[in-house]
Amino acid sequence: MQFTSAEISSWIGMYLWPLFRIAAMVGVAPVFGAQNVPVRIRVGIAVALTLVIAPVLPQVPQVDPISSTGILIIVHQVMIGLAIGFALRLVFAAFVLAGQLIGQTMGLGFAAMVDPQNGVQVPVVGQFYQIMVTLLFLAMNGHLVLIEVIADSFRTLPVGPEGLGMGSLWSLVLWGGQVFAGAVLVSLPAVTALLVVNIAFGVMTRASPQLNIFAVGFPVTLCIGVIVMLVTLPVILPQLSHIMSDVFAMMQQLVAGGR
Secondary structure, three states: OOOOHHHHHHHHHHHHHHHHHHHHHHHHOOOOOOOOOOHHHHHHHHHHHHHHHHHHOOOOOOOOOOOHHHHHHHHHHHHHHHHHHHHHHHHHHHHHHHHHHHHHHHOOOOOEEEOOOOOOEEEHHHHHHHHHHHHHHHHOOHHHHHHHHHHHHHHHOOOOOOOOOHHHHHHHHHHOHHHHHHHHHHHHHHHHHHHHHHHHHHHHHHHOOOOOHHHHHHHHHHHHHHHHHHHHHHHHHHHHHHHHHHHHHHHHHHHHOOO
């Protein structure tokens, strides 16, 4: 059997171009791209997804991978994968920020632990919210929806020398504002309740200066903060479902706007 260089280049490109997009998404997206996930596991996941998705994709351009056009295609595929994974990471960052706001208000801003997702230290309340959101994300089959989105992106934005447009990149930038909006919505009940408690302690200090408010205020604020967190936990799932539906819709617009 004899194979021409064009046929070999076509077979390589059929798996090589999708691999760059999928690997970039896996390396950035939450759960898949966590710091505690070994690099070999991430590469294995990217290769496995490529082997499953590539055979059903549209025809890819027959371009030499080491040519200038091939390098341009690689850069665009990496940018598309990074954009999809980064958009989902912003959702998790919103809940981490909400936990940090609650922790600062209830006096646990100094209590930090290493975040295995990002490899940095975050307050324990933020870590609690991140673990909870990760479990809810997996329970909602969010990882399967993410794989579906990356597979559909090859149809709406096929492999080629053209990548994301300026409109798509700008929509990703605007989506960053949802981090602060989502964090405020999640943390608002707890922060409001703790603010009322702090105002009450301020009035007590003003009325009775002899009262050692520092010895009493911290335990009371901590206990009330934990109680408010437990009471507001049922609100997390509807908020996560709403934000997840928005981010997946934004991902579809992101890859559709680059055509």
